[in-house]
Amino acid sequence: MKAYWIALYKRIDSQENIKNYGAKVTKIIKSYGGRPLVRGGKFKTLEGETYPRTVIWEFPSHEQAMKCHNSKEYQDGWALAKETTERNLQIIEGFSTE
Template sequence: MAAYALARLRVRREHPDIADYIELIQPTLDPFGGRFLIHGGRSEVVEGQWEGDTVLLEFPGMKEARGWYESEEYREILPLRTRHIEGDVILVDGVPPHYDPRTTAAAMREKPGRS
């Protein structure tokens, strides 16, 4: 089951380190099967508030996502971003192939104590 690294990058201070980080990140992703699905792109907020840029990386699974984030190679370049960009990053499991949300709804209805 795929897993994702999702980042919301809120405050960005322009600096040459950011270009270095972007240039160096792909080789840290490759050993873990990681790839960009979203990298900044135009956003349209349709509910709530969402400020900043969005980045979405896909990995084959949570093991690979965590392995990438904790890898020595990524940790080495991470300060190039974190010194100049404030944001939030999460790792999250995706859903299995052929996921049907109706199954989740049915399981919720079967739980005791449901209002």
């Protein structure tokens, strides 16, 4: 079953830090089978809180998504933005009606 890494960014104090983080971790996330589905872009909040940035990655499995997040390489990349960024991050197993 596929899994999804969903990040809702509540606060980004340094665009430079978040850009450096993205440049560093994209290759790492892809090496775990991650495929970007949403990375910012045009949006409209219809209900609830507004987040300035939403990112969704699809992974081949929950296990692969967790391995990626917990890897030293990813954590080193996240350290580039961690102090200037606040986000909610969830890894969620997919669902199928078939």
